[in-house]
Amino acid sequence: MKTKIFVDGQEGTTGLQIHERLALRPELELIAIDPAKRKDTAARAACLNAADVAFLCLPDGAAKESAALVTNPNTCIIDASTAHRIDPAWVYGVPELGADYRAAIRTSKRIANPGCHATAFALAVRPLVQRGLVPADFALSCFSITGYSGGGKKMIADYEQTPLPEALKSPRPYALGLMHKHLPEMRVHTGLVNAPIFSPVVGNFYKGLTITVALPLRQLPVAPSPQALHHALTETYAGEKFIRVLPFGDEGVLDGGFLDVQACNDTNRCDLAVFGHADQAVVVARLDNLGKGASGAAIQCMNLHLGFDEGAGLAV
Incomplete structure (x- = not known):
């Protein structure tokens, strides 16, 4: 049956x-x-x-x-x-x-x-909070860039006009009142005390999403290294079919120094990456906003x- x-x-x-x-x-x-x-x-x-x-x-x-x-x-x-x-x-x-x-x-x-932003944020941040590398009460901020399909039928229609209005050709920050609808789940499912400051940006491409979380390492109580952050993510997601932690310090994960926002499109995969040096790091999560x-x-x-x-x- x-x-x-x-x-x-x-x-x-x-x-x-x-x-x-x-x-x-x-x-x-x-x-x-x-x-x-x-x-x-x-x-x-x-x-x-x-x-x-x-x-x-x-x-x-x-x-x-x-x-x-x-x-x-x-x-x-x-x-x-x-x-x-x-x-x-x-x-x-x-x-x-x-x-x-x-x-x-x-x-x-x-x-x-x-939510798409929340999935990427939680997968990137929860292991770091759980392992004490980032305190639960630390004031986090992150930004995202996402394809226009996440805005639904009206936004898709707006971006698929011919000719495309000039205003839609450039990336557009939105949710500038800092009350994005994904914020509650971003807080609850990472174990954070407060929601992060979240700044999303929509771009002139159909789908694909990255979130980037900035970490001032010397301001964190345990002052973790970027390698320690990478190790925490690698260990947490070992064996997970749909999570790929990109190699640390490998220029091969970039395209001429740039990160491809759309590299997970048409998959159910989330890529995680850590970039930085002894003082500062960013943790990046990438996925297909219509997939994972x-x-x-x-x-x-x-x-x-x-x-x-x-x-x-x-x-x-």
């Missing part, structure tokens, strides 16, 4: 990618809803409760409404919105953050899919929960 899957909100960027990827897997049966009834509560409830796994690819408010429609205790919900990412009743969907995260994903019926940062992460969680190979249908 095939496993039944329903994607509530498959018309959006993440929902469409999940639907397209899962349609290729013969062990799964995708539940279809009549397009005319996508907003019909009873029709949606029927599809949600008929599914073994239901993906919610909706705005926060709509995701909460859909979750409330699920009365079948056997239906696992994987919510791609920000609505439940720090809710203690929901499991955070990044298995690489620890054995407890992976075990909970296997057993929970409520899984919150992480969205649909790929959701499918990885589904695979884990259903007992499939964790990497089924996902590229490294």
Whole structure:
């Protein structure tokens, strides 16, 4: 018997990618809803409760409404919105953050899919906080650069105009009120006392993302070396299929001195790198914001929960 899957909100960027990827897997049966009834509560409830796994690819408010429609205790919900990412009743969907995260994903019926920036930040910072290299109360700051697909359909349409408006040709900082919606999960799932100062930038390319965390090493209590940071990441993620810690001090990881933001595109991989010297370092995390940062992460969680190979249908 095939496993039944329903994607509530498959018309959006993440929902469409999940639907397209899962349609290729013969062990799964995708539940279809009549397009005319996508907003019909009873029709949606029927599809949600008929599914073994239901993906919610909706705005926060709509995701909460859909979750409330699920009365079948056997239906696992994987919510791609920000609505439940720090809710203690929901499991955070990044298995690489620890054995407890992976075990909970296997057993929970409520899984919150992480944000793209937050995934990269947590994978880069959590091991350093856990090992005492960065104090939990240290004032961290980071910036990101990301492709425009993370902004959804409207932003994609804006960037794909012909001709492209001059204002969209250059990188554009945003969320300048310092209240980005990923900040709560960035704090909670790294163990930080305070959220970092976070400055994201959107660029004129479709997908790909890096976050960069700056560390003034001499101001940290244990004054770690860049090599110590690299060792902590390497040891933490040893054996993780989708995490690659790039060699320290190897110019081969750069392209003429530049880091390629899009090198993880079309994979479910996150690359981590440390650069710097005795006084200062930066920790960089790179991923596909539509892959490990969205649909790929959701499918990885589904695979884990259903007992499939964790990497089924996902590229490294």
